[in-house]
Each structure stands twice: as structure tokens, then as C-alpha cells.
Amino acid sequence: xQIHNPRKQPFSRLTDWQAxxxxxxxxxxxxxxxxxxxxxxxxxxTALLREAGTSFRVGLVFLSMLAAGIAILxxxxxxxxxxxxxxxxxxxxxxxxxWVVLNNAAEAQRWMAGNGPWPFAELPWSTALLxxxxxxxxxxxxxxxxxxxxxxxxxxxSFLIVFHFAGILSAVFSVPPAPWLATTTWxxxxxxxxxxxxxxxxxxxxxxxxxxxxxxxxxxxxxxGSYRWHKLPNRDDYPTLVNYQRRLSLTESVFQPELTTDPNxxxxxxxxxxxxxATYPAHPLVPLAGQFREPGKYSKRMIENYVRAVARxxxxxxxxxxxxKIRLYRVLHDIVLGPQLxxxxxxxxxxxxxxxxQGEFDVEGRLRDPNDPLLYWLIPIVLKDDRTGWVPANRxxxxxxxxxxxxxxxxxxxxxxxxxYQ
Amino acid sequence: xxxxxxxxxxxxxxxxxMFRAWxxxxxxxxxxxxxxxxxxxxxxxxxxxxxxxxxxxxTFLGKHAWVDLETVTDLRLYxxxxxxxxxxxxxxxxxxxxxxxxxxxxxxxxxxxVVAQGNWRWSIWFHVTDPxxxxxxxxxxxxxxxxxxxxxxxxxxxxxxxxxxxxYTNRAITSLFGMDxxxxxxxxxxxxxxxxxxxxxxxxxxxxxARTNRDLSQPALAWPPPPLISANLALRxxxxxxxxxYAASGISKLQGSTxxxxxxxxxxxxxxxxxxxxxxxxxxxLRFLAEHRWLWELTTTGSTxxxxxxxxxxxxxxxxxxxxxxxxxxxxxxxxxxxxxMGLVGFSTIMIVAVLSFIPAEVYQxxxxxxxxxxxxxxxxxxxxxxxxxxxxxxxxxKLSRSA
Numbered sequence: 001x002q003i004h005n006p007r008k009q010p011f012s013r014l015t016d017w018q019a020x021x022x023x024x025x026x027x028x029x030x031x032x033x034x035x036x037x038x039x040x041x042x043x044x045x046t047a048l049l050r051e052a053g054t055s056f057r058v059g060l061v062f063l064s065m066l067a068a069g070i071a072i073l074x075x076x077x078x079x080x081x082x083x084x085x086x087x088x089x090x091x092x093x094x095x096x097x098x099w100v101v102l103n104n105a106a107e108a109q110r111w112m113a114g115n116g117p118w119p120f121a122e123l124p125w126s127t128a129l130l131x132x133x134x135x136x137x138x139x140x141x142x143x144x145x146x147x148x149x150x151x152x153x154x155x156x157x158s159f160l161i162v163f164h165f166a167g168i169l170s171a172v173f174s175v176p177p178a179p180w181l182a183t184t185t186w187x188x189x190x191x192x193x194x195x196x197x198x199x200x201x202x203x204x205x206x207x208x209x210x211x212x213x214x215x216x217x218x219x220x221x222x223x224x225g226s227y228r229w230h231k232l233p234n235r236d237d238y239p240t241l242v243n244y245q246r247r248l249s250l251t252e253s254v255f256q257p258e259l260t261t262d263p264n265x266x267x268x269x270x271x272x273x274x275x276x277x278a279t280y281p282a283h284p285l286v287p288l289a290g291q292f293r294e295p296g297k298y299s300k301r302m303i304e305n306y307v308r309a310v311a312r313x314x315x316x317x318x319x320x321x322x323x324x325k326i327r328l329y330r331v332l333h334d335i336v337l338g339p340q341l342x343x344x345x346x347x348x349x350x351x352x353x354x355x356x357x358q359g360e361f362d363v364e365g366r367l368r369d370p371n372d373p374l375l376y377w378l379i380p381i382v383l384k385d386d387r388t389g390w391v392p393a394n395r396x397x398x399x400x401x402x403x404x405x406x407x408x409x410x411x412x413x414x415x416x417x418x419x420x421y422q
Numbered sequence: 423x424x425x426x427x428x429x430x431x432x433x434x435x436x437x438x439x440m441f442r443a444w445x446x447x448x449x450x451x452x453x454x455x456x457x458x459x460x461x462x463x464x465x466x467x468x469x470x471x472x473x474x475x476x477x478x479x480x481t482f483l484g485k486h487a488w489v490d491l492e493t494v495t496d497l498r499l500y501x502x503x504x505x506x507x508x509x510x511x512x513x514x515x516x517x518x519x520x521x522x523x524x525x526x527x528x529x530x531x532x533x534x535x536v537v538a539q540g541n542w543r544w545s546i547w548f549h550v551t552d553p554x555x556x557x558x559x560x561x562x563x564x565x566x567x568x569x570x571x572x573x574x575x576x577x578x579x580x581x582x583x584x585x586x587x588x589x590y591t592n593r594a595i596t597s598l599f600g601m602d603x604x605x606x607x608x609x610x611x612x613x614x615x616x617x618x619x620x621x622x623x624x625x626x627x628x629x630x631x632a633r634t635n636r637d638l639s640q641p642a643l644a645w646p647p648p649p650l651i652s653a654n655l656a657l658r659x660x661x662x663x664x665x666x667x668y669a670a671s672g673i674s675k676l677q678g679s680t681x682x683x684x685x686x687x688x689x690x691x692x693x694x695x696x697x698x699x700x701x702x703x704x705x706x707x708l709r710f711l712a713e714h715r716w717l718w719e720l721t722t723t724g725s726t727x728x729x730x731x732x733x734x735x736x737x738x739x740x741x742x743x744x745x746x747x748x749x750x751x752x753x754x755x756x757x758x759x760x761x762x763x764m765g766l767v768g769f770s771t772i773m774i775v776a777v778l779s780f781i782p783a784e785v786y787q788x789x790x791x792x793x794x795x796x797x798x799x800x801x802x803x804x805x806x807x808x809x810x811x812x813x814x815x816x817x818x819x820x821k822l823s824r825s826a
Contacts, residue, residue, distance in 0.1 A: 069577075117539040125549050127545060131544045165666070180506055187503060187504075188505065195541045196542045196543070198543075198606045199603075199606070199610075201603040203603070206689075206690065207678055208679075209679065211689070241765060243474055246478070246482065246598075249597045298501075305488060305493050306488060333695060336692050341709055341713075
């Protein structure tokens with residue numbers, strides 16, 4: 001007859017790897033080790049946290065979260081298990097630096113209320129702190145929900161469903177022109193949630209109209225006077241379609257225009273543009289208002305980053321050549337229309353490209369001349385068409401292009417501006 | 423003799439009916455097979471897309487990536503979030519402080535309308551920049567995605583996959599497109615639902631254990647699999663989200679003149695950087711269309727109208743039995759067209775994967791039964807639960823055998 005020994009039962013749950021408490025114990029040990037590590041090496045908490053075996057601590061916290069997650073999976077319907085998992089998460093959060101946040105709770109509250117940036121940027125792995133905090137909070141709330149009767153649980157889940165889709169809809173409707181309600185609820189209520197789970201997309205695919213793609217053409221100039229063009233993206237440069245399409249997305253990020261332009265500044269820029277009209281005439285077929293496109297601050301920062309990345313890549317691949325400056329053009333590749341195609345126009349014809357000058361940069365991505373008269377202006381490439389009678393004063397731009405069995409002439413001011421004729 | 427009293431059934435009121443409909447819609451148990459199919463197909467694509475990052479690990483995620491770590495950290499901590507005034511009275515203008523002037527010079531936004539700075543994004547790639555560790559972690563994330571696809575330790579793999587995926591999207595902020603948004607949506611709902619309950623290594627292991635223990639009561643042995651509330655919840659969330667996506671996409675297009683004039687689709691077919699215009703055969707096809715105006719107009723206007731009708735109609739017609747299959751087939755055609763004419767193979771594939779959530783479980787079961795698939799967890803000739811009974815003989819021994 002087997003004698004049932006109740007005193008052995010609780011301990012057997014801790015050693016049985018199929019039981020959730022085994023995993024909770026493992027998680028707790030890992031989290032406490034991480035916490036002990038961070039506490040024992042701190043005098044001035046923030047400064048020394050940076051130094052004190054951060055990777056080891058983070059690894060332990062990751063293992064503790066993994067163990068807590070496995071525990072929940074072994075017994076998802078158990079409120080004590082889920083609550084204990086939340087406890088493990090809480091310890092992990094403290095080990096990552098959460099106790100610094102607790103010690104400065106007032107600053108954290110100010111940030112939550114929208115006053116100023118995240119105050120704990122100096123903490124290493126600060127975004128891991130955010131992730132662990134949210135996962136822990138979700139587990140803690142879930143443990144409370146599990147205590148409710150079935151109807152109560154369904155009510156809570158129903159509320160979460162409504163909240164979730166209300167948030168998604170607020171993002172969908174926040175694209176201008178947007179209702180005040182949608183924009184305000186997105187800004188003040190749903191933004192943190194949608195940001196966190198990456199559901200901020202408005203899903204306005206190819207709207208309002210499909211437009212021409214943006215390309216980036218870099219002209220790299222070297223100390224010995226030589227140059228080369230680097231065109232982004234070039235379909236043949238990448239091993240897969242996905243890699244190519246990710247570069248297409250890169251180039252689209254420099255297209256966000258400056259939203260407000262001081263009219264006095266605009267007038268000043270037009271006068272400056274007119275000062276070089278003889279050498280670089282305005283495009284005869286594009287409205288003047290559409291020939292100036294200043295990128296917004298965000299796009300300008302992206303431009304600086306891309307120039308630096310291209311410069312760095314070039315110097316790694318060609319260390320023997322000293323790169324001195326980079327000229328950048330944002331190029332719209334016009335979509336060939338049906339009638340044009342019927343008349344024999346090819347999509348790669350030179351005049352199908354509309355380059356906007358983005359400036360000349362040093363290898364660190366700094367704009368060398370913000371007062372360049374052609375900065376952010378369209379540099380025309382115009383098909384020579386005797387029917388229109390448009391002939392620019394600068395005949396140096398005339399180029400004869402041979403494309404297969406076709407020949408045509410264009411006034412290519414990009415080649416003049418970029419200096420390729422020199 | 424008096425008639426016995428009969429209970430009078432009254433029609434439940436509108437709120438009760440709505441409540442019951444809501445309860446049936448979200449909380450009725452459902453077969454997890456469609457979710458498993460979404461897991462396998464979505465997992466394969468997620469794995470492939472992140473394998474492609476292997477060619478560009480440092481280029482997109484490293485310290486000196488296209489958007490370097492310093493810039494992305496600056497954006498994460500300080501980028502302005504503008505708010506509209508909460509009352510009719512605009513905020514009073516006042517002299518800016520030095521700090522506010524510097525903020526304006528950097529971000530180009532009036533600091534007095536900034537309601538928050540930074541965002542709530544997180545990523546392992548904000549903190550790991552050592553190339554060796556990056557490769558190790560990248561490999562670990564790919565392993566988690568493989569486990570999700572195969573359905574091994576599915577719940578854990580699903581969470582790790584979601585965390586891993588968002589680490590890439592939150593770091594490589596300027597190299598994302600629609601495919602990433604849809605993938606993250608699917609990964610989120612796969613975390614919520616029991617996507618590994620069937621057609622998975624987990625299920626295969628559970629069946630093996632049950633057969634070894636001769637425990638026929640185990641749900642892993644059942645075919646069709648037992649319905650689960652969480653499976654229904656995950657599927658419904660995915661379905662509703664997909665309806666929102668199509669509705670937003672379709673209705674927003676109505677702002678564009680080319681969608682009204684019927685020429686919008688040409689703007690995608692003849693977009694050199696996206697469409698296969700570098701192939702002579704495709705160019706010859708476009709030229710043929712262009713040289714025959716009636717054909718060109720029919721093609722462009724027809725495909726434009728089809729796109730609008732499908733996207734706007736999908737959220738409504740997909741729920742009706744007579745039009746469901748029409749919508750599913752139309753979705754497949756639309757996305758095959760996008761894949762071919764616009765080169766967006768990844769985006770099209772993940773959209774089709776999401777549409778798979780609308781196919782009834784019975785269809786998958788029928789298909790799997792016919793194929794006698796030898797996938798772990800699927801019924802095959804060795805399927806134990808079907809027609810299997812426990813028989814006991816007079817000697818007291820017990821054996822498993824197939825019923826007639």
C-alpha cells in the first residue's frame with residue numbers, strides 16, 4: 001500500500017520540469033541573481049550600472065522572463081502562476097534598472113504626462129526596461145482577470161478588443177485631413193499602445209494616387225579629381241527582391257516636404273534662383289511652384305545619414321581613394337504614360353528623370369553651402385523638341401543620347417551642374 | 423380541468439441579442455486549423471524576410487547603418503509629437519526660452535504645440551552593436567521563427583518571434599514597407615491564439631505521448647481538433663483587422679484623381695522601379711496595350727475599378743456566405759496581380775496569408791484528409807483518433823483497434 005506523504009508534494013512540484021512552479025523557481029533565481037549583481041556593484045547607481053557586467057545581467061533577465069513565460073504556458077489558467085510570473089518579471093525589471101525609475105518616480109510621471117523626454121536615457125538597455133515593464137504589467141493584470149468569473153473575464157476581454165480596434169482606427173483616421181477627434185485620441189490615448197506594438201500604420205496604400213518613385217543619386221568626388229556616381233537603388237546590386245525594395249523605402253523617406261515656408265524666405269530663394277537663370281533655366285514644362293521642394297527637418301536628417309553611410313561604405317571599399325565631397329540629387333523617375341509609350345518613349349529615356357538638388361556634403365554628411373542658389377530646386381533635363389521652340393541660353397547642356405536603335409537629344413543640365421563636363 | 427400554465431417565451435430585447443451575437447462572434451470555440459495554416463504560411467514568409475536581413479545586418483541594423491544609432495536614438499527620445507489645441511482658444515504666444523529655440527531649430531516644430539517627445543519603441547538593436555553578438559542574436563531570432571513555423575514550443579516561439587520582428591522594424595525605420603506592417607499584425611495574433619494546437623511538432627509530440635500512455639482522452643489525438651475559444655478570438659481579431667486594412671486602403675484611394683479617372687493602376691504597372699519593365703516581354707505587353715487604346719482603357723479602368731470595388735466591398739461581403747468565396751478568390755487575384763505587376767511579392771504573399779483566416783476549418787480538414795498529409799499532427803493513414811477504439815477482451819487485456 002502506497003503511503004501518501006503530503007509533505008513531499010510541494011517540493012515535488014518544484015523539481016518536476018513539467019510543472020509551472022519549477023520554471024517559476026528558475027526564473028526567480030535568475031532574476032534575483034541579476035538584481036543582486038546590479039545592486040552589489042552600485043555606488044552611484046546610474047553611472048556604475050553602465051559598467052557592471054550589463055550583458056550578463058541582461059542575459060539573466062532574459063532567461064528569467066523566458067522561464068516565467070514557460071511557466072504561464074504550462075498552466076495558463078492559473079491566477080497564482082500568472083501572478084508569480086509577473087513577480088519574476090518585476091524582479092527582472094528592477095534588475096535592469098527599474099529601481100532607478102522608482103527612486104525618481106516624479107520624473108517618470110512627468111514623462112508620462114508628456115512633459116519632456118524620457119528621463120532615464122542614460123540607463124543601459126532602457127528600451128528593454130520598457131518591454132519588460134509592459135510584459136510584467138500585462139501578466140499582473142491577467143492574473144487579476146483570471147480571478148473573475150467567466151462573464152467578468154469576457155467583459156474585460158471585450159473592452160480590450162474595443163480599445164484595440166479604436167486605437168487602430170484612430171491611426172487610420174489621423175492622416176490629414178483628419179478629424180480632430182481622431183487626431184486627439186491618437187495623440188493622447190492610443191499613441192503609446194500603438195507605438196509599442198507597431199500598429200501605427202494608416203494603411204493608405206497607394207493613396208491618394210500612385211506616384212513616381214524617388215531615387216537618390218550620389219556623385220562622389222575624390223581628391224585626385226576623379227568622380228563616380230552611386231545610384232540608389234540599383235536593382236542588380238542586391239541578392240533578393242526584399243533587399244532591393246528596402247532600399248526603395250529608404251529613398252522615399254527623403255521626400256517628406258517642409259510643411260511651412262516663410263513667404264519672405266521663399267521670395268529670397270526665388271531671387272537667388274533667378275541669379276543663375278542664364279546657366280540653369282527653369283524647367284519649361286513644370287510649374288515653377290513645383291520646381292522647389294525643400295525637404296522637412298526629418299528628411300534632412302535622413303539625407304545627412306545616407307551621405308555618411310555612402311561615404312563610409314566608399315572609404316571602406318576604396319581606401320586608396322580620398323573622398324572629399326558628395327553631391328546628392330533626389331530624382332523623381334516619371335511614369336511613362338500610355339500615349340508616350342505608344343509614341344515610342346522609353347521609361348529609361350534621360351528626360352523621364354527629374355532631379356532635385358539636395359546639396360553638396362562633406363564626408364560627415366554636413367551641408368557645405370546652405371546658400372547655394374539651386375539648393376532644393378529642380379535641375380531640368382528637357383527633351384529637345386523643335387515644336388515647342390524652347391532653346392536654353394546655355395547650349396553646353398545639349399547632349400545626344402543613343403539608346404539602342406533610337407537617338408534623341410536632351411538639354412541635360414544635371415550633367416552641367418554635377419560637373420561631369422569639366 | 424384547468425390547463426397547466428405554459429411559460430411564455432418573449433423575444434429577447436435588442437441589447438440581449440447584440441450581447442449574445444458579440445459573445446458568439448468572439449467567444450464561441452473554433453477549430454484552430456485555420457490559425458495553424460496561417461502560422462505555417464506566415465511563419466515561412468517571416469522567416470524568409472528576416473533571412474534576407476542576413477545580407478544587410480550591419481547596413482540596416484548596425485551602429486553605422488543607413489540611419490545610424492545616434493540618429494535613431496535621438497528620434498526615439500526627442501522627436502516631437504504635436505497636439506491639436508484641446509479648446510477653441512489657441513494657446514497664448516509667449517517668448518521662447520533658449521531651450522525651446524534650440525528645439526525648434528533642430529526639429530522645425532513650434533515647441534509650444536509639442537505634447538510629448540520621443541516614442542515608445544524598443545529594440546534589441548538599440549543596445550547590441552557588436553557584430554559578433556548581432557550575428558548570434560540574429561541567428562537566435564531566426565531559430566525562433568523556424569520553431570514558430572514548425573510549431574515547436576509554439577507559444578514561446580511566437581512571443582520570441584514577435585519580439586524579434588519588432589526589434590528589426592523599430593531599428594530600421596526607413597527601410598520598412600507595407601509587408602512589415604502586415605507581418606507584425608499576423609505575428610501579434612499568432613501570439614494570442616493557439617496556433618500550435620494542430621499541424622505542429624507540439625501536436626505530434628503530444629500525440630506520441632498520448633499513444634505511448636494509451637490515453638485516448640487526450641485532445642491532441644482528436645481529429646478534427648477540439649475547438650478552442652482562444653483560436654476563435656485570434657482568428658476574429660485577424661479577420662477584423664484585415665477588414666480595416668482593406669477598408670482604409672480602398673476608401674483613402676477615393677481622394678485621388680487617378681482612381682476616379684481609371685488610370686491609377688497604370689501608375690503601378692508602368693512604374694519602372696517596381697514593375698518588371700526591365701524584361702522585354704513585359705515591355706512588349708505594355709507597348710501592345712498602349713498601342714491599342716480601347717484595350718489600354720479597358721485594362722486600366724477595369725483593374726482600377728476592380729481594385730476599388732474589391733477593397734471597399736471586402737469588409738462587408740466577406741462575412742456573407744454567398745459572397746465569401748468570391749471575395750477570397752478576388753483577394754488572391756488582386757495580390758497575384760500586385761506581386762506580378764508591382765514586384766511586391768512579399769507584401770502580396772502576407773496579405774494572402776491573412777486572407778487564409780477566412781477559409782472555413784472544414785475546407786482545410788477536407789483538404790488534409792484528401793492529401794493524407796504526413797505533417798505532424800495531421801491525419802494520415804496512421805491517424806490514431808479516427809475510427810480507433812479501445813477493446814477489452816475476456817482475459818482482461820486491453821488493445822487499440824480500428825472500428826469498422
